[in-house]
Amino acid sequence: MAADRRFKIFAAADGFGQPLKDAVVAHLRTHPAVAEVLDLGVDKYYAAAASVASNVAETSDSDAEHALEARGVVVCGTGAGVAIFANKYPGVYATHCASAADAVNTRSINACNVLALSGIATPPDVAAAIADAWLATPFRAPCPASGDAPWPEDIQSFLDSAPAEMAAIPEGSVPVPVPESCAICCLRKGMEFEPVGIMPGGEMRIVRESPTSAYVRFKAGSVEPAHHHTFGHDLVVIKGKKKVWNLTKKDSYDLVDGDFLFTPAGDVHRVKYFEDTEFFIRWDGHWDIFLDEDLDTAHNAIDAELGAATGK
Structure with a gap:
């Protein structure tokens, strides 16, 4: 458990995801590493994702007074729609997870800070296990993708530089070449x-x-x-x-x-x-x-x- 970190979590869902969102919110409110859960309610899937992602994007990663790290949980029918829309916000790395292994991998590799869940396919007990793994796994930690062993030095070096490069992309600091695809x-x-x-x-x-x-x-x-x-x-x-x-x-x-x-x-x-x-x-x-x-x-x-x- 990331015992030295306390989390402030924003949560929202659409109608298909509301029952699972309510169950996950209740679970997180009893979690020893979670200081606060803000339930932002139910809305269209893209509006729910926007409300969570905007809060995560605007909240400082580390509050000096409370040592809180902002995270988000978004739930819709498939988990895909909320993830797609949440990722429109700079500094948000949302991933749909169907298992605890998915959560460990995406935390280790992608520094996922918004967890997307399927309200149709994911039972509440599985969602709770996913959330626990997501909170417990630090960035760059051993994970199933690494064979549960420390990452090799070259991968570790890549992961070390990834956060700054990812943060720079919305500002145009890391240009993405666009091929000239117009047929004419x-x-x-x-x-x-x-x-x-x-x-x-x-x-x-x-x-x-x-x-x-x-x-x-x-x-x-x-x-x-x-x-x-x-x-x-x-x-x-x-x-x-x-x-x-x-x-x-x-x-x-x-x-x-x-x-x-x-x-x-x-x-x-x-x-x-x-x-x-x-x-x-x-x-x-x-x-x-x-x-x-x-x-x-x-x-x-x-x-x-x-x-x-x-x-x-």
């Missing part, structure tokens, strides 16, 4: 682009012919003069910022990362790029283009409209 972004890797001669600043790579699909990019400040196509097209902005004026419909669209726009066949439209912009475009048929004005006319029209909008 992966598609463009290694592509060779060809300049769009009639539109300075633009490059295009056709990836499929008739119906035509293409990956297109324009430099900031570029302009597409008013033009139209035989076929309508769908467009998705991958990154950047652009404005499209549909002159046929007398409407305009401000587009940024992730935005979609469909332009019907024959609609005359001009475009201004405010940032380096990349987008994926698919025509309903083959690609063609018919200019309805020259580049100077487009620049003058855009400058006049943007100037009027800003009062300049």
